[in-house]
Amino acid sequence: MLTQRQAIILKNIIRIYTQTEQPVGSKHLMNELPMRVSSATIRNDMAKLEEMGLLDKTHSSSGRIPSIKGYRYYLDHLLEPSDVSNNDLAVIQQTFNQQYQMIDDIVEQSAKILSTLTSYTAITLGPDVQDIRLDGFRLVPLGNHQIMAILVTSIGTVQNQIFHIPTTISGDELERAVRIINDELVGQPLTLVARRIQTDIPQMLMKYVSSPNGFLDIFGTILKQAAADHFYVGGRLNLLDFANNDVSSLKTLYSLFEKDDDLADLLKLPDVETDPDGKIIVRLGNELKPHTLQNYSLITTSYDIANHGRGVIALLGPTSMPYSRIIGLLDLIREELARRITDYYSDMDN
Amino acid sequence: MLTQRQAIILKNIIRIYTQTEQPVGSKHLMNELPMRVSSATIRNDMAKLEEMGLLDKTHSSSGRIPSIKGYRYYLDHLLEPSDVSNNDLAVIQQTFNQQYQMIDDIVEQSAKILSTLTSYTAITLGPDVQDIRLDGFRLVPLGNHQIMAILVTSIGTVQNQIFHIPTTISGDELERAVRIINDELVGQPLTLVARRIQTDIPQMLMKYVSSPNGFLDIFGTILKQAAADHFYVGGRLNLLDFANNDVSSLKTLYSLFEKDDDLADLLKLPDVETDPDGKIIVRLGNELKPHTLQNYSLITTSYDIANHGRGVIALLGPTSMPYSRIIGLLDLIREELARRITDYYSDMDN
DNA sequence: TTTAGCACTTAAAGACATAGAGTGCTAATA
DNA sequence: TATTAGCACTCTATGTCTTTAAGTGCTAAA
Structure with a gap:
């Protein structure tokens, strides 16, 4: 346990060291303390604080700097947050x-x-939020085989990314796939959505879309972004x-x-x-x-x-x-x- | 004009200095030249190169470093690009x-x-490209009074940004406005588009949309991004x-x-x-x-x-x-x- | 024109002294 | 018993001096 004076000394060494980045000596510290004690007294306390591992020296006759352990003690026991200016x-x-x-x-x-x-x-x-939900998914055709995929979540964040799609996938198919995703998954937590596009959704898409894999890649990519x-x-x-x-x-x-x-x-x-x-x-x-x-x-x-x-x-x-x-x-x-x-x-x- | 030897010396000082970042002395340089000359000869040439302002010294008895003027000369007259490894x-x-x-x-x-x-x-x-043209403009409603504006250019670049829209603007109106923009401006250079939304477009929108200003702000913002x-x-x-x-x-x-x-x-x-x-x-x-x-x-x-x-x-x-x-x-x-x-x-x- | 030789210059590195800030310890003091 | 004055000691930082090594410019000979 620290005496009250030792606590004040530690506190002030940390304060001064933060300002100057220089080791703090007993004579200098004497003029910075709230009470009047001699440098010799301070030296005695400093020696004890060093013994406890709360202070360090840069060399045998240098002033003291706070050790990591000293900072830890200060943070745990001495720190008082000040008012914001x-x-x-x-x-x-x-x-x-x-x-x-x-x-x-x-x-x-x-x-x-x-x-x-x-x-x-x-x-x-x-x-x-634990239960961020899917609020909507859109594919916007941009021409030149580019589409922009947009995913909106229940907390209002929006992810978007541009994808290149092969000519083999038709716009009609994509539209159907988007409709299924929205009908089935909107309102559900993203975690559940991520699970379902691994399990039952592919089969569901299969019925209406010829090759659901490319589509699911796109949706999965942007879903992962939204969930991160x-x-x-x-x-x-x-x-x-x-x-x-x-x-x-x-x-x-x-x-x-x-x-x-x-x-x-x-x-x-x-x-x-x-x-x-x-x-x-x-x-x-x-x-x-x-x-x-x-x-x-x-x-x-x-x-x-x-x-x-x-x-x-x-x-x-x-x-x-x-x-x-x-x-x-x-x-x-x-x-x-x-x-x-x-x-x-x-x-x-x- | 530099003699051939002076050019070689300058070139090699630059080469060595690039490697070592140290001033280059005549004796050291002697062993690095493709031909055999004495250090005294090199010293003479160095003195001339310094007189011409192509070399500098860090102090009166130091080796030489290339001056800015020396680099300039090297770049203009001596440099030969090497093959890629x-x-x-x-x-x-x-x-x-x-x-x-x-x-x-x-x-x-x-x-x-x-x-x-x-x-x-x-x-x-x-x-x-001087004549980047507008390829398309979309507004995608995201819910919660958010819309995403997307602008595609003729070179395939895409700009997008999310906007908050006041409740006073109806989705119908926005859709009409987007249609007018696309009908009127797609295929036109972005520079011209930028001019026209300052001149005739506002009046045109006025006929079909009650308050075109908010819409034009959005379009203008994203247009500026696309043109930058x-x-x-x-x-x-x-x-x-x-x-x-x-x-x-x-x-x-x-x-x-x-x-x-x-x-x-x-x-x-x-x-x-x-x-x-x-x-x-x-x-x-x-x-x-x-x-x-x-x-x-x-x-x-x-x-x-x-x-x-x-x-x-x-x-x-x-x-x-x-x-x-x-x-x-x-x-x-x-x-x-x-x-x-x-x-x-x-x-x-x- | 080139080179060997030499006197001269400078920075860098080491040796040394000194001042200053600090410590730890002892003995006196409140 | 806790505090303090006093003092010997330690270490860094600074300045001075010396030496060394790398370099130069210049002169005279090849």
Whole structure:
């Protein structure tokens, strides 16, 4: 257990180190503490904190820097989120205020706001409703043997892709196939739809369409896209500032951002199901699987939309972030994002 | 005028400097020349080349590095493109060989290949036909007051975007409006279409549709997208390697890649109209407007598709590139890209 | 015209001294 | 008993000096 003074010392070393990125010495720290103690006393406490593994030295006679364990202790026991500044508040309100064409635009916008205000890199994911249903499927002939396949889901997201179709498939057949898909599958959860196009649907199509395989390929492709998570990354370029010229880690991180599956692994929290209140979770580099993230810190949280699932907000930055401010900010944006999406749904319903 | 030996010396200094990034000294160079001369002779020639401004020194007793003027001279008078290696050739053939859904996929693929083979950053632009015509316009209702607008051009490119429509516009009206647009404008060049929706089309719509403005906004938006240039950038991450940790130039370059208009300014060659044979043009940093590009070099060329316009291929790299190899490579990819697109068109026509 | 030879220049690397910021420990103090 | 003043010690950062190696320019001979 830490004494109260040790806690204050740890807290302030972390605060100062975040600002200066330099080891903090006892004399310097003396002038930064809320109470008056001598540098020798601070030195004694620092030695104890180091013994406990909460502080490190860069060399035997250097000042102290927080260790990973020290950060962990700080995050678990000492951190108090601070209020969002008026300036930040104004930016958030103003930037969010606009007309959105679809939910994903709001989600994307929140990643932009978060990255702008923090100068780190933000990642957001739209609400992941367990029972997203198929709302409609269209094939639009574009001429030149091209068709555009469009799939709309019950939460308003739209997937589309252009396909080349061989001359052997007639427009008539396609139209019949689309009608069957819509008659049979609209209103059903995407998971069930995915199962059924493997099982009974092919036979059903067979009756009316001569070669259902090409058609099912198209539908399956776009269905898979619709069912997959789509992440938005804001402030990619900020990474250049806080990755200390570590080109190799930059490369792997940028590649990571392109792979939605890997991002999902990284962000989906193990206890996201059981944790109802969207708690903010900070994971330090060593606690993350890809060891590329060693010197970074990842803050994740989730937001709830009543009856419309739960999404994820995350922030990637250096280990030495001003956590108080950042977490206050994240909390506000979480609420704001949820509110905007809720508004969007209620606008849609009337 | 350079003597033959001076030319050889300049050429070899550039060659060695490209490999080592170190100043080249007379003794070292002596062992790298095709003929046997003493270091003193080389020193004399080097002094003359420096006098002419073709070489620089980093300090008074250092070896020589090529000056910008030296590179310019080399590019204009000494450079001989080398043949593409068998290995590169195999990569190009193999990577190009696949089924493409649309022309832009081929253009994008060529940017990827070029950046992979060079380790630099490639930018490509699809063929820019003067008389791209409107091939069709569709509005697909998606439910929830959303519609997808789709515009197809005569060269097979497709633009689509989702819009929110107010309840005041009826589906019937939209359908009528779409029919009028297609009847009146299909087959006409996009430039003319853009003009006509400012002039006579609004009145024409007025007769059949109560409020044509919302509709024209949608059509105008997507028309503008279809008429704009769409660039593909390959090997963005390679920039991290050859930008020497210059974070600020990295940021401006990455931002540049996002702005198609700025890229167009940069890449569209002044003499692209008058130059029929798609010559390869190298522009060094100081010859480019954005002074962010000071330490880089931009190689541009164009490719012709008979009756289907002309596109642009570009490569951004450090000033000290192995130009012989790069230019040979660029030339081959230019031909290959043109061939693939031509094949695509002829496949489409039967 | 070319080359050998030589004096000169400079950057890079190592050796060394010094200042400054920091520590740990001891002994005195409240 | 907890705190503090004092002091010896440690390590980095900085500056100076020296040496080495790679290079140059110039001169005189081939």
